[in-house]
Amino acid sequence: MPRYKATVSYDGSDFFGFQVQTKHGVECQRTVQGELNKAVNQMAKNPIEPIKVVGASRTDTGVHAFGQVVHFDLPFNIHEIGVRKGLNTLLPRDILIQHVEKVSDNFHARFNTHAKRYIYRVSTQDYTDPFKRKYTGHFQWQLDTKRIQLALPDLIGEHDFASFAASGNQTATTIRTITRADVEIKESDQELVFTFEGNAFLYNQIRIMVGVLLEIGNGRRDIHDIVRLIAVKDREQARFTAPASGLYLDEIYYD
Amino acid sequence: MPRYKATVSYDGSDFFGFQVQTKHGVECQRTVQGELNKAVNQMAKNPIEPIKVVGASRTDTGVHAFGQVVHFDLPFNIHEIGVRKGLNTLLPRDILIQHVEKVSDNFHARFNTHAKRYIYRVSTQDYTDPFKRKYTGHFQWQLDTKRIQLALPDLIGEHDFASFAASGNQTATTIRTITRADVEIKESDQELVFTFEGNAFLYNQIRIMVGVLLEIGNGRRDIHDIVRLIAVKDREQARFTAPASGLYLDEIYYD
Structure with a gap:
């Protein structure tokens, strides 16, 4: 499974922070990670085992980002530019993927900072x-x-x-x-x-x-x-x- | 009752437009006029007959203003600068009173444009x-x-x-x-x-x-x-x- 690193900007004002929040296993708030998960899984045609987007940094409610970094694995190869354009079409307009690049399986958005x-x-x-x-x-x-x-x-x-x-x-x-x-x-x-x-x-x-x-x-x-x-x-x-x-x-x- | 003209800026993104919206006589949405009414009445120590703020222009949901104009009558005299500072202290931070001036009773924010x-x-x-x-x-x-x-x-x-x-x-x-x-x-x-x-x-x-x-x-x-x-x-x-x-x-x- 190819791994991708993406640089992400967002206006944090309408998000309950970066990290997915669940209540009894149900996502209860609008989060950046939640929106990214949705878009990535939709682009990957909703695989049975959902893809999880891993972020470098948890930002709190109302905090913004010019250059948050995430990584995720796709079940098939898509060109980097295609990933960026595809996600930007699927994402809400307060999140923007600035850049996508293929990385090795060793890359981890949080641990390698x-x-x-x-x-x-x-x-x-x-x-x-x-x-x-x-x-x-x-x-x-x-x-x-x-x-x-x-x-x-x-x-x-x-x-x-x-x-x-x-x-x-x-x-x-x-x-x-x-x-x-x-x-x-x-x-x-x-x-x-x-x-x-x-x-x-x-x-x-x-x-x-x-x-x-x-x-x-x-x-x-x-x-x-x-x-x-x-x-x-x-x-x-x-x-x-x-x-x-x-x-x-x-x-x-x-x- | 002295009449005041005020110039108002607002970020319209969190308002359901300028004009107060009621449902069965109850205000049901956050509006610019609704917030202005609250602040003006609070500054006037909540008179029995509520003061109504009259706006020049109805702006729709999500529309912004640098220079909306309103007028209202206060039950007692307050200096123009005091009205501006008082309202800015009482108003939420997405509305700002830029300028206040006393006007004659003939002035009407909507009809005199x-x-x-x-x-x-x-x-x-x-x-x-x-x-x-x-x-x-x-x-x-x-x-x-x-x-x-x-x-x-x-x-x-x-x-x-x-x-x-x-x-x-x-x-x-x-x-x-x-x-x-x-x-x-x-x-x-x-x-x-x-x-x-x-x-x-x-x-x-x-x-x-x-x-x-x-x-x-x-x-x-x-x-x-x-x-x-x-x-x-x-x-x-x-x-x-x-x-x-x-x-x-x-x-x-x-x-």
Whole structure:
């Protein structure tokens, strides 16, 4: 059975996250994985043993993706371009397959990841443009962006990010390496655009980091409070989780 | 009772249109007017006789607005800035009050309109960017934009637009005057942005005009088919109504 890797974009606002959710064995919510499963099985003429699409990263309700990655096995050979076009015809219009390539049987979308990049958009307008509501987080209080720029390097490197993991985090270790943490200030759009790159991230880590950075920018925390938060390893100390609407899974790197 | 005029933007994608819909006297759907009524009455401390917000233009389900206009009477004086801030605090984040001004008792948002401007965005990508799904119409077939540019002037002037009125149209006359009809081609975004200005428009008129223009661009109609359509006064001849998602009520002019 040939294996395919696909790069997928989606507007997360009408999905209950990426992962299929079942209740008494029945899918009860609209999810990205659920829609991908349906389309892939339809393209494969609904085999008796349903094909399962495996995703690299679970994104929460309302979280978006420019470059989610999935893999799946088809029961027969279809040209990569045919797979992309076929799926895009079958999928709802808030999911788009950007790219498809054939990969070896060893490829696994989740286990072979090398690094991930996320983007977080924050609207700093007094009242957010209604068209940005589902596509940005929102922070209407005073922000000194220089303070944020001074704080960001404190995230770089290998650290125990226990203070930045939401209670649902189930990984064995909370040690992660961040290789990039920066912010672009778009004055004209009244927007901050954060970019984070690292080997992997804990549950809600990006949203908690953005929450802390915004509180630093607002003056409610010391500029170097991240150093202290990393040291204390206490989730209670990093209070504010920025909303899902501003988060984009941007790119996943493989070995 | 002081009267206020307010300019309102909204992302129409989560609304069943502008106008309140009732079933056995109960509001059964989320509408822009319904949300405005709630916020205005809450700000006015829920008077016994509920305040009714009057809108300039009914927009359909999924249609957006940059500059819808409404009026309402408050039982006591509040400064214009206080009305705007108060309503923006009370309203859901997909509606934004842009501007509030006190007006005379003679002002009526619907009856005093002088002209209206609408925008229609069409995505011409093969498969639309998933983030544009709710914010553009979509036309993936071949388009010769020069043909559209040659056709647009045929709409200008006072004409009987009976061929361009959907069956729900209830106005006494189908004669309207269009003063502006143009298109901007945004190559990099793979988008066409139409702008239409006129004294008033029939039910679904913009969406039907865009449908005809796209068929002209595609070569399925003669370049000057609009002249014929105006002459025949037959809705059956203008088949395709462009989707609601691309339409924006942009601005309303008053005397």
